[in-house]
Amino acid sequence: MATVKAVLRKKKNPEGHFPIAIRITKDRKSSYLGTGQYIEEKYWDEKNRCVRKSHPNANVINNFILIKTSEANTKVIEAETNLDYQTVSSIRKKIAGDKKIDFFAVAEIHLKNLQNRGKFHQYDTEVGRLKKFKKFLGRSQLSFNELNVSLLKKFEAYLLHDKKRSPRTVVNYLILIRTIYNLAISESIVDRGRYPFGKGKVQIKIPETQKIGLTSEEIQKLELTKDVTEAQQKALHVWLTSFYFAGIRVGDVLQLKWSDVKDGRLYYRMNKNSKLVSLKIPDKAKEIFKFYRKEIAAKNDLIFPYLEKVDLNNAQKVSTRTQTITRNLNRHLKKVSLKLKINKNMSMHIARHSFGNISGDKIPIQMLQKLYRHSSVTTTIQYQANFVHKDTDEALENVINF
Incomplete structure (x- = not known):
């Protein structure tokens, strides 16, 4: 029984x-x-x-x-x-029951969970990825029985060769599909018997990405340039503020408030992981802040005015607006880099890489962990490995210079 x-x-x-x-x-x-x-x-x-x-x-x-x-x-x-x-x-x-369980029905549960957790940027990104998956299939329904190794391999090839997506982007698509499949398993919607991921099936390996930051000379060019439009200058202000505070993410920079400034320090809570951060305000950052205190009376107590017309209590609207602002900032930054002949992919995110590039191995790894706000020192070591080349460069020279 x-x-x-x-x-x-x-x-x-x-x-x-x-x-x-x-x-x-x-x-x-x-x-x-x-x-x-x-x-x-x-x-x-x-x-x-x-x-x-x-x-x-x-x-x-x-x-x-x-x-x-x-x-x-x-x-x-x-x-x-x-x-x-x-x-x-x-x-x-x-x-x-005997109903066929639809993959995209479970995908809707996953998307709803993202909304409930306030992950609106990830939500928007993954909605787009699911649309591309439907376009590849040519339909908007897919049973889990059909979601097999053969189909995933074809989708992988489609993204790599037909759509010319990078290997890292393709991995993101596969991770999304795996996440939805795992959700279906955890909810007892499907069993693990037909699971298409793992050894001997579709293995997801995250490729190493190249992180390139600006040099100190290139950043000095940005600091000293005058041949820019007003919009470009303001974009530079946001970028430099991010750099001066060890690569604060753009979403956090845009939400900095005057009330976060106390006794020469900046206090704020990171949106990504809700960590509280306290950093001394460098003199260079103080000069930028003075410009906005003097010239712009931002509403909502914001230092930078980009989000002044947005309800900051509405996380979804803030996320959507931040994405739009970031695209515009990146467009202005690219124009500045062309003028200054900086031949690197200039964007808001490269401010964080630039801090890592200049710090190199000059700062103890534990201190870098604090500055980056990483939960684990292992994450800091892996991140900083992109910028520390002294030992390998010297080793190479020692071998070939004979």
């Missing part, structure tokens, strides 16, 4: 919550049905198989679990009254 129980599965989501599932066990084999409900582990009562009363929605969730468990029990009884032997997988399929 099969048994049906509510359980808390151990694979947590990005928010640190764990999924509640209905477990069907027969002949010491188990299969799971997702309920779509997630809670923190501390709220789960393992003994009574329910949510603790301390959870704000305990009654609602427990009633839902009771209904789902009852429905599963009914289906189990119906299946077991069949004269033919029923495996745990066949029982689960009868409960889940």
Whole structure:
């Protein structure tokens, strides 16, 4: 006889919550049905198989679990009254139904999760990638049975050769597809039997990317140039501010406020990981800030006025507007680099690479970790490896100079 129980599965989501599932066990084999409900582990009562009363929605969730468990029990009884032997997988399929599960339906759940977590830039990017995947397929529906190694290899070749996408961009597409497939597995929508990723299947290897920053001489050109338009000069102000503060991301620069400036220091919270940052304001940055304090009375207390007409409490609008502003800033920066004959791909993001390039191995790695706001020193070591070439250069010279 099969048994049906509510359980808390151990694979947590990005928010640190764990999924509640209905477990069907027969002949010491188990299969799971997702309920779509997630809670923190501390709220789960393992003994009574329910949510603790301390959870704000305990009654609602427990009633839902009771209904789902009852429905599963009914289906189990119906299946077991069949004269033919029923495996745990066949029982689960009868409960889940025979409908073909659509990949893009699960993709919508993934996109909704991104919105709920405030990842609006990632949301916009991945909506675009899914549209390209649909265009490759020539349709807007795809069952997980069809999502196999052969299809993924064809899509990979299509992106690389037909669309001339870089290997790193192709990897991003495959990571998205894998993420959606894993979501379907975690929600017990599909099982892992047909999983097309991993050893002997589609292996995702992130290629090394080339990070090139400006030299100190090139940055001095930017600092001293006068032959620029007003829009280009303001773009340079934003870029230099990012550089002066060890490569603050453009989204954070645009949201800097005068209230963040206290006693000669800049205090702000990073949007990417919510870390609090405190840095001394360099004299060069003070000169830029003076210009905006004197010339522009920015609304919303903003130092730079680009987001002054945007509701800063609306994360989605801020994200969308920031993307547009960044494109415009990059366009102005490219024009400046052409005038100054700086033959590098000038953009806002290269400010961070430029700080890494100039710091090289001059600053202890632990201090660079603090300046970059990296959670792990390993991340700092890997990042800085793009710019530290002294040892390898000397080794090469020692070999060939004979």
